[in-house]
Amino acid sequence: xxxxxxxxxxxxxxxxxxxxxxxxxxxxxxxxxxxxxxxxxxxxxxxxxxxxxxxxxxxxxxxxxxxxxxxxxxxxxxxxxxxxxxxxxxxxxxxxxxxxxxxxxxxxxxxxxxxxxxxxxxxxxxxxxxxxxxxxxxxxxxxxxxxxxxxxxxxxxxxxxxxxxxxxxxxxxxxxxxxxxxxxxxxxxxxxxxxxxxxxxxxxxxxxxxxxxxxxxxxxxxxxxxxxxxxxxxxxxxxxxxxxxxxxxxxxxxxxxxxxxxxxxxxxxxxxxxxxxxxxxxxxxxxxxxxxx
Amino acid sequence: xxxxxxxxxxxxxxxxxxxxxxxxxxxxxxxxxxxxxxxxxxxxxxxxxxxxxxxxxxxxxxxxxxxxxxxxxxxxxxxxxxxxxxxxxxxxxxxxxxxxxxxxxxxxxxxxxxxxxxxxxxxxxxxxxxxxxxxxxxxxxxxxxxxxxxxxxxxxxxxxxxxxxxxxxxxxxxxxxxxxxxxxxxxxxxxxxxxxxxxxxxxxxxxxxxxxxxxxxxxxxxxxxxxxxxxxxxxxxxxxxxxxxxxxx
Amino acid sequence: xxxxxxxxxxxxxxxxxxxxxxxxxxxxxxxxxxxxxxxxxxxxxxxxxxxxxxxxxxxxxxxxxxxxxxxxxxxxxxxxxxxxxxxxxxxxxxxxxxxxxxxxxxxxxxxxxxxxxxxxxxxxxxxxxxxxxxxxxxxxxxxxxxxxxxxxxxxxxxxxxxxxxxxxxxxxxxxxxxxxxxxxxxxxxxxxxxxxxxxxxxxxxxxxxxxxxxxxxxxxxxxxxxxxxxxxxxxxxxxxxxxxxxxxxxxxxxxxxxxxxxxxxxxxxxxxxxxxxxxxxxxxxxxxxxxxxxxxxxxxxxxxxxxxxxxxxxxxxxxxxx
Numbered sequence: 001x002x003x004x005x006x007x008x009x010x011x012x013x014x015x016x017x018x019x020x021x022x023x024x025x026x027x028x029x030x031x032x033x034x035x036x037x038x039x040x041x042x043x044x045x046x047x048x049x050x051x052x053x054x055x056x057x058x059x060x061x062x063x064x065x066x067x068x069x070x071x072x073x074x075x076x077x078x079x080x081x082x083x084x085x086x087x088x089x090x091x092x093x094x095x096x097x098x099x100x101x102x103x104x105x106x107x108x109x110x111x112x113x114x115x116x117x118x119x120x121x122x123x124x125x126x127x128x129x130x131x132x133x134x135x136x137x138x139x140x141x142x143x144x145x146x147x148x149x150x151x152x153x154x155x156x157x158x159x160x161x162x163x164x165x166x167x168x169x170x171x172x173x174x175x176x177x178x179x180x181x182x183x184x185x186x187x188x189x190x191x192x193x194x195x196x197x198x199x200x201x202x203x204x205x206x207x208x209x210x211x212x213x214x215x216x217x218x219x220x221x222x223x224x225x226x227x228x229x230x231x232x233x234x235x236x237x238x239x240x241x242x243x244x245x246x247x248x249x250x251x252x253x254x255x256x257x258x259x260x261x262x263x264x265x266x267x268x269x270x271x272x273x274x275x276x277x278x279x280x281x282x283x284x285x286x287x288x289x290x291x292x293x
Numbered sequence: 294x295x296x297x298x299x300x301x302x303x304x305x306x307x308x309x310x311x312x313x314x315x316x317x318x319x320x321x322x323x324x325x326x327x328x329x330x331x332x333x334x335x336x337x338x339x340x341x342x343x344x345x346x347x348x349x350x351x352x353x354x355x356x357x358x359x360x361x362x363x364x365x366x367x368x369x370x371x372x373x374x375x376x377x378x379x380x381x382x383x384x385x386x387x388x389x390x391x392x393x394x395x396x397x398x399x400x401x402x403x404x405x406x407x408x409x410x411x412x413x414x415x416x417x418x419x420x421x422x423x424x425x426x427x428x429x430x431x432x433x434x435x436x437x438x439x440x441x442x443x444x445x446x447x448x449x450x451x452x453x454x455x456x457x458x459x460x461x462x463x464x465x466x467x468x469x470x471x472x473x474x475x476x477x478x479x480x481x482x483x484x485x486x487x488x489x490x491x492x493x494x495x496x497x498x499x500x501x502x503x504x505x506x507x508x509x510x511x512x513x514x515x516x517x518x519x520x521x522x523x524x525x526x527x528x529x530x531x532x533x534x535x536x537x538x539x540x541x542x
Numbered sequence: 543x544x545x546x547x548x549x550x551x552x553x554x555x556x557x558x559x560x561x562x563x564x565x566x567x568x569x570x571x572x573x574x575x576x577x578x579x580x581x582x583x584x585x586x587x588x589x590x591x592x593x594x595x596x597x598x599x600x601x602x603x604x605x606x607x608x609x610x611x612x613x614x615x616x617x618x619x620x621x622x623x624x625x626x627x628x629x630x631x632x633x634x635x636x637x638x639x640x641x642x643x644x645x646x647x648x649x650x651x652x653x654x655x656x657x658x659x660x661x662x663x664x665x666x667x668x669x670x671x672x673x674x675x676x677x678x679x680x681x682x683x684x685x686x687x688x689x690x691x692x693x694x695x696x697x698x699x700x701x702x703x704x705x706x707x708x709x710x711x712x713x714x715x716x717x718x719x720x721x722x723x724x725x726x727x728x729x730x731x732x733x734x735x736x737x738x739x740x741x742x743x744x745x746x747x748x749x750x751x752x753x754x755x756x757x758x759x760x761x762x763x764x765x766x767x768x769x770x771x772x773x774x775x776x777x778x779x780x781x782x783x784x785x786x787x788x789x790x791x792x793x794x795x796x797x798x799x800x801x802x803x804x805x806x807x808x809x810x811x812x813x814x815x816x817x818x819x820x821x822x823x824x825x826x827x828x829x830x831x832x833x834x835x836x837x838x839x840x841x842x843x844x845x846x847x848x849x850x851x852x853x854x855x856x857x858x859x860x861x862x863x864x
């Protein structure tokens with residue numbers, strides 16, 4: 001393949017990564033934006049979504065689209081439930097103290113990961129895509145499903161944006177983010193908002209995982225990379241900023257995809273992580289976020 | 294050749310703006326050595342901002358600050374403390390989970406470190422001395438956080454004293470104290486004034502009139518008036534802006 | 543800290559007693575357990591280094607694996623590739639840790655709280671990826687095996703082999719004791735007092751005339767040096783240098799050990815490491831998912847026993863415990 005088409009292929013791959021990453025990072029960003037806590041177990045909610053997708057879809061015989069649709073409905077809900085449980089049992093009792101929450105979510109990370117190891121096993125298992133259409137471009141054939149992933153992710157992000165900016169629930173969330181005490185004084189059940197946001201954030205990660213898992217395989221350690229990349233996206237894009245998260249996800253997803261095609265992925269990750277750490281050191285509000293209130 | 298010793302503190306055109314709000318605006322201020330000076334003014338006048346500029350907690354937007362003739366405008370806060378400026382916080386800022394003893398040990402240690410080695414005996418002596426001056430010597434082993442509020446304020450003063458400062462800045466020190474405690478406090482300040490210059494922000498007019506040799510009145514970021522207590526009491530502008538006819542907080 | 547003048551001798555006696563007990567253990571413990579203790583002593587040194595920054599200064603780093611690994615690779619690489627002797631390699635590991643700690647400190651101390659945790663975690667991740675990337679020297683995940691013949695020291699005509707269990711144990715104990723006693727000295731010295739105060743109320747410390755940044759930087763460097771010495775010792779004593787030790791797991795474990803044993807206590811790290819080691823040792827023989835216990839332990843600790851074992855003891859019964 002000539003260079004041009006090769007670059008196009010890399011770009012398409014990058015867009016898929018960016019789409020999935022944007023959804024995942026959005027979940028993390030919302031949780032930090034509203035609750036001001038960092039959820040280190042976020043990657044494990046992602047992994048849980050993928051693993052559950054395998055479990056659900058393999059339970060259905062017949063056309064893979066049935067199993068996949070079931071997975072797309074069930075997995076995020078179960079993950080949301082798990083997140084809710086964590087929030088109730090652990091995070092609330094810590095009063096969302098930032099440092100204690102990080103330690104606790106590290107604990108949750110290990111618990112979820114090891115439970116997956118116990119019940120799902122150490123093997124990587126494939127999940128069948130709902131449909132198997134190949135889009136024929138002049139230079140190469142490309143998976144129609146991957147294009148679907150991009151479209152679906154965009155649709156979900158638009159829906160989330162709509163939810164946040166145009167609905168009452170979104171207004172409540174933003175009010176709580178802006179000023180917790182005043183929100184409470186106005187009768188907003190802050191505790192319930194927190195629970196809802198935490199569950200919603202986990203759900204977004206799970207949905208992203210279900211979407212992407214037919215193109216990879218479900219493995220109990222697959223939460224690590226999404227966690228790190230989401231962190232990077234959220235930091236560069238500015239914690240709590242929707243638009244920043246999107247742009248950063250695009251940047252990172254594309255560059256990660258393109259660089260990985262042409263160079264060593266390890267080197268790419270090294271440079272990305274190092275750069276992001278520097279951003280946090282010298283410009284803590286990220287590239288787009290406003291300085292913390 | 295200077296024939297007059299420079300004031301302990303002098304500010305020239307000192308200003309601090311916060312996004313358009315002029316908290317402190319073009320203040321020229323002089324504080325002579327050995328004075329007990331009170332700064333009074335309505336809420337939002339810029340008193341705490343002003344003293345925070347002097348002790349270095351906030352950086353100025355414009356103007357200069359001089360300590361005994363030397364320009365300290367660019368000097369970081371901790372170096373100003375070493376140069377002799379001690380500040381006690383408006384909202385009590387001690388170490389609640391450490392003992393009273395350890396609270397005071399820190400500034401004593403700092404003073405001893407500046408001269409070289411910290412001998413345990415000197416540390417102990419310094420702590421005991423500071424605690425005795427404020428009357429907390431018998432509570433040395435208790436947790437600072439379990440002290441009554443009035444005693445916590447005294448602890449803060451003790452911490453300031455332990456530094457053996459040239460200037461002690463007290464930010465609303467009697468707030469929340471009972472009448473009896475205020476009496477004790479006034480006596481303590483008079484005692485301290487024999488070694489140090491005192492700059493005090495106060496709302497309690499009784500304390501101000503009792504203690505202060507001179508008063509600076511601030512309003513809306515500027516100095517409205519300066520003078521002896523009698524002069525200030527008689528000043529119509531001050532009465533207008535702040536005192537009212539009979540009020541004391 | 544209050545009553546420094548009276549409880550001093552008691553404290554030193556306690557620590558010397560612990561060291562004496564551990565010395566006796568060399569001759570009393572069955573072989574298997576002596577081997578475990580050797581590892582525990584080195585890792586407890588790692589934990590003590592972490593404790594300096596986390597327990598005493600109150601800075602929670604999620605990247606301390608990089609300091610341990612700096613010592614590990616800083617000692618292992620010259621030994622393996624350049625044929626350096628054991629003492630020189632050990633020194634090299636410590637220096638590597640010190641340099642890294644200095645660089646990380648200068649950068650990371652510009653941040654605070656959550657940002658500090660993330661920045662340290664990311665720096666450690668870069669280090670980990672570097673060990674995977676430069677495979678020519680590090681052999682990546684496979685790692686380097688330091689052969690027994692490389693791990694010998696000649697002292698006064700006698701050849702000590704680091705593969706000998708007794709030698710290994712005694713060297714580990716020497717390292718542990720040294721760092722323990724230095725930490726004890728530090729906790730009771732002006733710097734120790736200052737660091738604790740910074741943890742409690744940083745702004746107040748600044749307004750008492752202290753250069754807070756310099757104190758924190760000193761804490762980061764001491765912490766880095768202790769952790770690197772542990773890493774260097776680990777590689778030299780147990781003969782393996784691999785990137786697993788630079789992974790995030792080895793940043794979480796010292797946090798767990800210190801929390802469990804008691805943050806800001808001198809002997810807490812030893813207790814925490816020992817306890818956790820045996821718990822994991824026992825459970826990993828039953829299931830491969832033993833890290834589940836790490837997760838549960840972290841949550842239980844942070845929820846119900848944030849002071850850890852010795853911290854609770856100190857609070858309830860022995861306030862003089864350093």
